[in-house]
Amino acid sequence: MTDSDFVWAELARHPIRRAMLGRERCDEIVATAAGMSPTAGRRPRGKADRELLQRTWEGRVRDEYAQRAGFAFVTMLIMWAIGAVVQALVKKWWEEHT
Numbered sequence: 754m755t756d757s758d759f760v761w762a763e764l765a766r767h768p769i770r771r772a773m774l775g776r777e778r779c780d781e782i783v784a785t786a787a788g789m790s791p792t793a794g795r796r797p798r799g800k801a802d803r804e805l806l807q808r809t810w811e812g813r814v815r816d817e818y819a820q821r822a823g824f825a826f827v828t829m830l831i832m833w834a835i836g837a838v839v840q841a842l843v844k845k846w847w848e849e850h851t
Contacts, residue, residue: 756842757783763841764834774834782814782831782838789813790842797851803843811839 754762757780764771764779771779791809814835 756787756845759845760838760841763844764837767837770830770833770837773830778831779834779838782834783842785817786810786814786835786838786842789817790846792846792850795850797847803847807839807843810843811836814839 760783761771761776761779764774789810791806791813795806797803815832818831818835
């Protein structure tokens with residue numbers, strides 16, 4: 754299963770937000786997030802490490818979107834989507850590495 758397919762399936766828990774976001778924008782956020790992954794060379798440890806990984810990764814992606822589109826464009830929906838996408842990617846990465 755690709756990262757995009759995995760994230761899209763994870764977002765199904767929020768059907769209205771997922772529908773508003775759309776698959777194309779979701780895939781774009783996934784591609785951006787995957788390209789900014791801080792996971793290279795990391796070894797999964799405990800819950801605190803996972804939370805730090807998620808905060809770091811999410812911060813990178815939010816900064817990238819704010820720089821590309823300007824802060825005003827980064828709507829609440831996009832902010833939610835970035836958090837949800839990164840959370841799903843961390844979950845997938847964690848499952849593959851533990």
